[in-house]
Amino acid sequence: MQPHKRVIEPTPWRSQKDEVRAPGKNKDGKMVKRTSLEGNPCPIARSLDAIGDWWSLLIIRDAFLGIRRFGAFQRSLGLAKNILTVRLRALVDRGILATEPAADGSAYRDYVLTPKGRGLFPILVALRQWSEEFDEHPDEIATVLVDRAHRRPVRKLLLCADDGTPLAPGETMLAPR
Amino acid sequence: MQPHKRVIEPTPWRSQKDEVRAPGKNKDGKMVKRTSLEGNPCPIARSLDAIGDWWSLLIIRDAFLGIRRFGAFQRSLGLAKNILTVRLRALVDRGILATEPAADGSAYRDYVLTPKGRGLFPILVALRQWSEEFDEHPDEIATVLVDRAHRRPVRKLLLCADDGTPLAPGETMLAPR
DNA sequence: TCTATTGGTTTAATAATGCAACCATATGGA
DNA sequence: TCCATATGGTTGCATTATTAAACCAATAGA
Incomplete structure (x- = not known):
């Protein structure tokens, strides 16, 4: 008996509804795109988009550390220049970075x-603290x-209720807006 | 005059030191690898790795929302099953998720x-709050x-010094460990 | 004026992602 | 008990993203 053979081309015995499409194309024959999270109702997804x-986050991190120039980002991160170009442009387009005349x-x-962009600081801190802990x-x-004033480690980020009491993940929930 | 022509193959007038390599290969002729952040001394990079x-973060988000089954993740996220397989395995390997007999x-x-994995909650909250604000x-x-108790929105995550005073990004710095 | 630096773009190759087909096992119902 | 369907994947291929390195125009420096 023959080993299983993969059927990619349409075959006579294949039913109508069991349609065959070329892999990498959707039913409209359009190109496959990497999925975008744009317009997603979840704010986490929107941030990730x-x-x-x-x-991007490493660029932001370096920006917080005072790096400002294209070449400095490239040397610090060691990423390909074309990628850096694309990332910086995207971050500028999204209003996270801006360009200004060189200092x-x-x-x-x-x-x-x-x-x-500065509003991203808590995200970086949260990433850092997770690594520190786990x-x-x-x-x-x-x-x-x-x-900076006392040179002492900062506290852990703490999620608190409206009244200031600390909250564990299980003590929270999502409510419709 | 001819338009500029790209020289990819070695040419006589090209000096020794100005070596020519096939794009996509490094000097050893090894494969190009997607850069890994493993072993990076920056904790942010380590988390991102x-x-x-x-x-991964959307899977974690769904896990916090109580999703537990392969198929449920797939329907919720709409990602390809092979990708989900790879992601779940990586998350289990890294100790962020675990498998257990179905409930x-x-x-x-x-x-x-x-x-x-539950330690990632502040990161999700920080991502959420950034989106909510910006x-x-x-x-x-x-x-x-x-x-959950009072059904009131939680407070913003706040970075505090050792003594409890709030800190802006500029009031912090990195110190060697 | 000549040379090196900066800030990119272009090209070719590899790795990651996405889609759909396929499949083995488990489950539910007649 | 049998069969249909659900579940949890795997496999193959097309497309997209990332990468390394070559290349280039404009600037800066000597």
């Missing part, structure tokens, strides 16, 4: 965080986030 | 959050996170 790839007076441009090799973590 | 793609007594398995179409956001 804007900054949900690593490079050193040259004809080049700096990339700086907008207020919307990473399997915490000894490999090089830095601690401290408050 | 574990959960830095959309689908309904069937022979299937449930995917449930581990303590490490999204251009906040009217499209369907839900609010409330505390």
